[in-house]
Amino acid sequence: MDILSMAGILLGLVAILGGAVAKGSSLGALWNLAAFVIVIIGTLGATLVQTRAPIFLHAFKIVPWVFMPPSLNPRSMIVRIVEWSHLSRKEGLLGLEDQSEVETDPFVRKGLQLLVDGTEPLALRQILEADLDNREAFDLQGAKVFESMGIYSPTLGIIGAVMGLMAVMQNLADPSKLGHGIAAAFVATIYGVGLANLLFLPMYNKLKGIVQARTNYQTMLLEGLIAIAEGENPRHIENKLNGFIQG
Numbered sequence: 001m002d003i004l005s006m007a008g009i010l011l012g013l014v015a016i017l018g019g020a021v022a023k024g025s026s027l028g029a030l031w032n033l034a035a036f037v038i039v040i041i042g043t044l045g046a047t048l049v050q051t052r053a054p055i056f057l058h059a060f061k062i063v064p065w066v067f068m069p070p071s072l073n074p075r076s077m078i079v080r081i082v083e084w085s086h087l088s089r090k091e092g093l094l095g096l097e098d099q100s101e102v103e104t105d106p107f108v109r110k111g112l113q114l115l116v117d118g119t120e121p122l123a124l125r126q127i128l129e130a131d132l133d134n135r136e137a138f139d140l141q142g143a144k145v146f147e148s149m150g151i152y153s154p155t156l157g158i159i160g161a162v163m164g165l166m167a168v169m170q171n172l173a174d175p176s177k178l179g180h181g182i183a184a185a186f187v188a189t190i191y192g193v194g195l196a197n198l199l200f201l202p203m204y205n206k207l208k209g210i211v212q213a214r215t216n217y218q219t220m221l222l223e224g225l226i227a228i229a230e231g232e233n234p235r236h237i238e239n240k241l242n243g244f245i246q247g
Helices: 003-022 033-050 053-061 074-091 093-102 106-116 121-169 175-229 234-244
Strands: none
Touching: 003 175, 033 121, 033 175, 053 121, 074 093, 074 175, 074 234, 093 106, 106 121, 106 175, 121 175, 175 234
């Protein structure tokens, strides 16, 4: 569980709700169904127009990564790669066949199977890099869905505010309704700007960082598998892969 993401969302809510109360407003004043529909439904509609269905669905599939990122342990993987290197030098590349059969990670399993099949290092690099690049691009497109939502929601908030003010202008003859109507009109702006800056854009940046971290992890794995295919010394492989460790 990513504690920072949870804490960030809670702090954002506390800032908005607590700030409203501190300013003398009520929590009920922050709820407006019309504003909610305009901002949320409008933002989803605009996002759907620009996004292909597989990417839109993938975006919501990776949302849990914000709170529970994929488990990546580069140090542990380096240990495993070095063990595979020792095994291949002792028993040949066919000795890795049992390892590939029990591997659960599709990328790792494919790399090991290619090694077992005796794939040349250059071909191994080309195949795995194609997989890696395609996966990274697809994940980043999914993350960009939330960037788009963060761009559209403030604009929809402004549209909601203008529509609310238009309704207020129709009641100028009744001054008792003006204050409430104007306050309700600006709730849409709060929704749009708040969602963009406290949720959508932070989610995009968090997901983008996770995708980049996973790409770095898989690039390290790719280099390790190629080094095994080339018969490099296990100690040299370990030293090379340690350069991929961040932080």
